[in-house]
Amino acid sequence: MTQSSPRYFGASILALSILNALPAYAQSNDDDLENEEIVVTAERLRGSVITEVPPIVELDADDIASYGVSSVEDLVGELSSQTTSNRGRGSGRPIVLINGQRTSGFRDIRDLPPEAIKSVQVFPEELALQYGYAPDERVINFILQDDYTGLGAEVEYGVPTRGDMGKTELESTFTRIGENSRLNLDIEYETQTAITEAERGIIQDSAGDLVNLGRFRTLSAPTDTVEFNGNYSRTFANGMSLSLNGGYVYDKSRALLGLPSGTLDLPVTGDSLFRYFTQFGPLRKTVETNTFQGGAVLNGMLSGWRWSLTADYARVETETETDNSGDISALQAAIDAGTVDPFAANFGALLSPPITDEARSVSNTLESLATISGGLLNLPSGSVTTTLRGGYRRQDLDSRDTTDGLTTLSSLGRDNFNAGINIDIPLADENIDVAETIGQLSINGNLGYSELSDFGGLVEFGFGLNWEPLDGLVFTASAIGEEAAPTIQQLGNPVIVTPNVTTFDFTNGETVLASITTGGNLNLPAEKRRDIKLAVNYSPEWLDGMMFLGEYIRNNSENVASDFPILTEEIEAAFPDRVTRDETGRLVAIDQRPVNYSNVRSESIRYGLEFSKRFGQRRGARGPRGAGGRPGGGGGGPPGDRPPPESGAGTEQSEAGRPDAERSSDRAGRPPRSSRGPGRRGGGRWRVSAYHTVHIDERVLIRPGVEELDLLNGSAIGSTGGQPRHEFELQGRWFNNGIGFRLQAEHQTATRVDGGLTSSDLRFSDLTTLNLRMFINLDDRGTLTERFKFLKGSRIAFRIDNVFNDIQDVRDSDGLVPLRYQPGFIDPIGRYVEVSFRKRF
Template identity: 35%
Template sequence: MRSLTTVSLIALACAGPTLAQDAAPLAQAVPSEPSEAGPGPGDEIVVIAERIPGQVDTDVPPVLELEEKDIAAYGATSIADLVAQLSPQVGSGRGRGGRPVFLVNGQRISSFREMGRYPPEAIRKVEVLPEEVAVQFGYPPDQRVINFILKPNFASREIEAEYGMPVRGGYSAQELEGSILSIDGQRRLNASIDYRRKSPLTEAERGIVQSVPTDPAVAAAGLDPADFRTLVSREDSIEANATMTQGLGEMGKGGQLTLNGQVSRVVRDSLSGIDAVTLDPIERHTATDAYALGSAYNTGLGDWRLSATLDANRTDSDSRIDRRGGGGTDRALSRTWSADPKVTLAGSPFALPAGTANLTLDAGYDWDRIESTDSRNAALGETRLTRGNLNGGASLSLPIASRRDNVLAAIGDLSVNFGGGVDRLSDFGTLTDWNAGLNWKPLERLSLQASVIGRKAAPGLGQLGSPTIVDVNVPVYDFTTGQTVLATVTTGGNPDLKAETQRDIKLSANYELDLFDRANLLVEYYRNRSTDTTESFPLLTPTIEAAFPDRVTRAADGTLLALDRRPVTFSERTSSRVRYGVNFFGRVGKAAPQGERPARGGGFEGAPASAPAAGGAPSGAAAGPGAGAFDPARFAEMRVKFCATPDGEVPDLSGVPAPMVERLKGDDGQVDPARVAALKARFCAADGTPREGGGPARLTPERFAALRSALGCGEDGKEPDVSALPPELVDRLKRPDGTIDPERLGELRTRICAIPAPAAGEGGRGPGGEGDRRSGGGARGSGGPGPMFGGRGGDGQGRWNLSVYHTIQLDNSVLVAPGGPFLDLLGGDGLSDGGIPRHALEFEGGLFKGGIGARLSGRYAGATTVKGSGLPGSSDLRFGPLATFDLRFFMNLEQQEWLTGKDGPGVFKGMRFGLRANNLFDAHQRVTDENGAVPLRYQPGLIDPVGRYFEIELRKLF
């Protein structure tokens, strides 16, 4: 159920979820006293619920929404960890684009670095939106959008330690992390430091059979080359990150500025065998230093929203590689820079009968530079490449039909969008892109989207100009001979690559199912067509060798000696697929009586309460922008202040939440006395004093219980008693012919029944109101005053969820060059190891109750076959199906009374223990030739040297 503003049930019955996006409450005020007889003919019933500021304003329904209780059930250690667990839902099936677009409180950020280290306890809500929403923020419509809505007040300090190793041993990994976070309204501060270490894993520790005979000199010395070839490099890394966000001007009227900085150093050491002359290990030592700076500025310009972001990076890499034959050491140096400033302006330039048009303008300049040298190619000298990309674009969304505004209401809600852009590249000239889309909601539960994208795309600067590196003794499977050989392999950039032309289509449907707490079914169809595509060099099949004969060097007897794997251009590539999935969310166990539920300060299911931020509001206050939750003490304080102010005067607005102050302003940006008077009337009516002219009836627990009873809440199979509903509400549920619309009635019942009923004897302000004593005493950041408001008070019930997604490849083919060859990648032709399976499945789900949770995720890829040449010695390869499962268990120690005793958590407060098992059943893909033998190149230890991996973690949040 979408979060709603303070709205009447009458309006809610016909407006549906979109009302939440448009309504803006002046306060969580409670209207005048009702009669004891229940709702009367002249009464308007008001439900107090919250609309969380920071939600994305769009008519496209989300793929997934997570409230605080759902987030707690994932047991994530950071936002980055949460995103990784949500991979089935946040991943796009388009086959284009990169990682999702990330927003914080509905606003653009410079990069994921800004909030990737935040603890998930700081999140109030997560929205995952389809790719079409990305255009509203100046991005192409090929990336899903994830919006993190943060709590307005939160503070924490965190220490986390992890240790992991494979069941078969060989190496281990350790991580130690510390971080602090403070959120105080529009002011946020986060700093973290992370250290990781991995020990090396060699081929000997996995029993790898060498593909070529051991050199006689090496054998004579009693050395095994497998002891000196690493499958996993030794690695040490350290990373420090700091982010500060500050509101500018009084109460943030001047906007919000964010600054982020990050530095890191990674050192890797690997072995490539034994030098037959010196009998010394052949070592490679690489040190990489990275520096990043990000900035974001968001502000309002009248009815428009301005966002300016900058993401700048510099990476220095220094690799030292031992030469064979005792010839010393080669050195490869590279330095890359990038700076991507971007400005977007979004607003509503005009109104149409069905609503307002939305326009987004964006402009930016992307600058990249690469400098590299390699002593192995000293004749080439230093490589220097620079690219500047001046770009701009626009996207316009137009509402066509609207049920809410009664414009073509018979067809539902319909909008169309158009967009286009221009990129002026310093090395590729002018490239253009365009997109068009349609969003249609014919039924309340069903939404449909269609989009088409056309664009020109240049190869990456690294694909064009990365330094040429020659590696020796690299295992390569030769389909022509059916043998695995150690060949000399060349990698790097290819300056002859062309610009790619793309034409993509997407059709999707999202249907909300009436199952459990909530559920939805998502079906998507994608078709991609491209010409002049840039590809990594594919598997060395006879077909590929015939197309690129200059990339292969063979001995006189046909043995493969060398292979050039630099990128290539294919003439045409076509693919189409269907992806569908379901998401289920439910509860476990019965709700505990309200008097026995945990206090707010303990958090939902034992999530540790956060400490007050320096200079913050008193404990329990829902201060700051986006507070949203109804706080009785805060409400009483503001009511006294407003009611004590003489009529016609403006009271002292200090301490009043910023969103409320903004809604009190007129078009000139100044506080409007008329709006203040209206709010004062609502506040002062809440103490039982009738407002002049009457007003909405306050929803007491008795009235609310009567309404739930009439709708049949909690009684499976019972039909709603329409005659017991208020007449005005019944009128709004009727069709034009006077009959009750069952869809509207069902929607009303779903929304009202989802709000927990107050316990008997709880008087005062209605469900979750002043009479709800559980709403006091919580620490800052603990959310709203009870489950009705999405708070973390907890209802004693556990949570479970399950998401399953299935992808079916309908077509995937490549035309290598005009006139051929043509490759059917689903019919036995191959470009990469494993080929492309026709069927792929991924799922994740879990259960969380009483502070103990378990999660299981899995991936399945069907079998594929890559055909050989058919000549003597050649063989087809069969890549068997592969199913892997990851298990995660976690326990909030402070909730375990058997551990903490009756005196309280003590040292266990805020502490959590976790255990992970990756590749739980130690599954490896089996690769065989026509005779059932495993080629040496595809030994299980080479495909997946780690296998089943266990990790324990201990996390403490202060």
């Protein structure tokens, strides 16, 4: 038998083995075998994403079950280290696909039970371009089961080991997935009680001690949340699919802000007296939010091109009521006249009740996007594919705030017309001779333009390279540039003044209660960013189940809109108009509305290993990549065993821009990258992953002429200190016979914040957080469910967060803990335990 390439060897041997098992056929074709090349083509799992971009993780149904989660949202949380992006302006949450197709948002799949998922693929940011998204978020593809019906309910209850707070969650979900349709309904209620400063032993100043102020201030506000989400999808006979979703969320929180207060002048001594007034009870801040959401997505095929139309609408109504201390002028007049004792407990009508400031904002967002992907032309190296997109986004923000009886109205609107194109060009793929020499090689480029009604034209562009010199070894490189406007909320949120916020004043080295102003800033400019990413992904065939991932990322942005930073001397010097001090120099108020940084630079390296194995399975079974297999394993049956269309898939194409016929097999008859390997396997499994992030450079230039902030060497913009130079992640998972354990650990190194010439330095200790989760599926534990029928389909889970109760330790130059950085302020919850019971009917 002749071969044109060594890559055919494995497939040819497999074919010969099959033929030898059938003697009659083998004998009749011996002569043909002397002169013909045999190629075996395997089909991918329908719904998987076929791309030159290698997946970071792939999980099959048994892998998913081993996590012991209750929903897709929980699963994404468990995969956060693999699904969170560090690039650009991305939100961090991954882009979600269902069966390789676009969705209208995370709501489409968030509440699906894990039993409804056949497989999961996680891809790096480069794949986002092929679906019409910006390359600053990772992509996660969920492949659904062919047929599934389930009704589930779950109850959770958790408390800190220090007590004084309880969290209860009730949830019920109904799911039905059929041959051509999918329905998912979910309703959830969650309530959480308060933690006060007194319950965490917070030390107050002398005035607060007199009235036991900690009883009237919450560290964790009580909240109530009710949420409903519904999704429906239908696949039509012509291959098109339509998905609809809608949801409603009600959320209310009620914080205690302390007691009304004021400074009284004592005419006899000429001194002043600061005191709290107890006669009206605590000041309160109530935030009530109603969110309405709806979306639709239509997918289909047209002459080998995949097209998608998505629409999404969201309305968010937020009402905030904030109490502030009342007028004390009548009381001061009575004290001046000598008719009232300034130390009295109750002043009657002389003391005005608290004044309630009100703020209301209504945000409406309507977004639509059309994309089309397919083969543009054929080269000797393969098909050039492209993705075209065009969309419209309308945002409105109407706000009203009433402060000290003065009402201010604001109304902002933004129209955004946008279009873009992405092109992928294979240089070495189907031209076998070249591919055998240098491996697979492709390049891509993208260009986009947005016309904003309030910021004018904004441009985005990028280019990248994917190179697989050897099977399992993939190099990627990309560079992106973008101009982006600040969000409409950063521009126009209502102004809210919150009194008595515990704040550390670096200038005086003391903790004070200051008034904090939040809201929007209309003077923010458009941002310009330039990012570079280099990555390597290696899964050696000689060590089954191991994967190495390394990334280098450099971000450089100009005119960055940001929350107001921690008030160090450097920050106060840069924003003197945002700080108010009294005549003694004591910090009174901070205006923390968004600010603009002239330049922000960051540079980091992240690398790590993932290793997984199965046990107790039949001999010869190999898992998919990321779960004990080689790169690209994600399931897929043998040729001719293609499953029926997945609900919500609706087309014959699941790859970004390539029809199935073009990508049914890889070069040399090898199965496509994302479909090599068998499907579900039984038995137990374990998995360990470890990652290390090294921050090389983290700098912020507020404006030219102001000293640049070095966040790795004494500067800070956040209340938790500077940027740790080293961050470590460790995850471990073990599952067998219905019992599972998960361990997650994170560690960051210590940082410091230099206070300046006249103020105190702060030292922030390193921090190690260890979380543990254990669960048991009762169906897998002997005859228990046969004796107690109610327990059939049940799972009990136990969770401990922050096992060692490690809370960051903050000390000043004298080794003392500032009042603002007491452990109760930094982490009022600490070690947290939770038990849950889930049942499927």
